Amino acid sequence: MNSLGDAHVRTWTLRFMALLAADIDDQLVWLGERELDTKGVVEEAELLCRVSEGLAERGVFEPEDLDRLRDIGCRLGAIDATCRDGLWADALATDPAWDDIRSLARRFLLTTLGDWRQPLPRPARPHTRNH
Incomplete structure (x- = not known):
């Protein structure tokens, strides 16, 4: 990957981790009316961790950053398949795994950026269909 591509993936990783680290109320506000599947969130975060x-091999992340991302990836991987079904907003309120992930994402951002409180990514616009 080139340095521009590396920078883009690093930025997206940091923004996504900021979303995972945010307080649940902020996560729910970010979601708004969006019906985001838990499975999609887990898969996106696992991909970023991988x-x-x-x-890290190219020096974009420090070894300690990578250790934290591995911890997040492991915790995401431990989420039971049945807990991946449904909407992320519902999972945030009912599955304690998201509290663990929030804590791990905060540690990652503290190590990487010095503060876990970061701007959340801009939400994608809801998909509308033309009939």
């Missing part, structure tokens, strides 16, 4: 291995 891709970060290569970023």
Whole structure:
């Protein structure tokens, strides 16, 4: 990957981790009316954690950052398949795994950026269909 691509993936990783680290109320506000599947959130975060291995090899992330991302990836991987079904907003309120993930994401951001409180990514616009 080139340095521009590395920078983009690093930025997306930091923004996504900021979303995972946010207080549940902020996460729910960010979601708004969006019906985001838990499975999609888990898969996106797991992908970012895996891709970060290569970023660390190229010096984009520090070894301690990678350790924290591995911890997040492991915790995400431990989420039971049945807990991946349904909407993320519901999972945030009922599955304690998201409290663990929030804590791990905060530690990652503290190590990487010095503060876990970061701007959340801009939400994607809701998909609308033309009939």
